[in-house]
Amino acid sequence: MRSDAKTVAEYMAGIPEDRKEAFTKLYKTIKKNLPKGFQEAMGYGMMGWNIPFKLYPGGYHCDPKTPVPFMGLASQKNFIALYHMGVYSDKKLLDWFTSEWKKASPKKLDMGKSCIRFKKPEDIPFDLIGQLATKVTPQQWIEQYSKWDPRNKKK
Secondary structure (H helix, E strand, C coil): CCCCCCCHHHHHHCCCHHHHHHHHHHHHHHHHHCCECEEEEEECCEEEEEECCCCCCCCECCECCCCEEEEEEEECCCCEEEEEHHHHHCHHHHHHHHHHHHHHCCCCCCECCCEEEECCHHHCCHHHHHHHHHCCCHHHHHHHHHHHCHHHCCC
C-alpha cells in the first residue's frame, strides 16, 4: 500500500487504529536509536530515513533527484514493514540480526532482502530493532552505497 501522504505526520495520522500504538512505538524506537545525520522524510510512499544531499550530493543512482534511502517504515495491507538497507548490503549485519532475532523473538523471522515484516504488532521485538538502528552511521552507509553506485564504477 503506497501512501499519498506528503509528510511523516500526515503518514502517521493515517495509520490504522489497530496498529497505531505499535507503529508509533516502532517509529520512536528507530528515531531514538538511529545515529545522527540521517534525514527523516517521505519517499516511495512510506516514511523513512535517508542520506541528505549535503552528505551525498549525487543522490540515489536510480533517481538522482531523490536522496539515498537507508531505512523505511510502512503500514502495508497485512503487516508493518521495516526496510533496512544495511541488512541487505552487509552479510555480517544480516548474520548478527538473524542470530539476535532468535534470542529476541519466539516467532519465525519473516524477511525479504531488506524488508522485515511484522504481521502482528505484538510480535515486534522493539529492543532488537532499536539495536539494529544503531548499527550503521550515515558515513558507513555512504561508504557502502558508494561501492555499489554505478556512477562510481570505472569504465
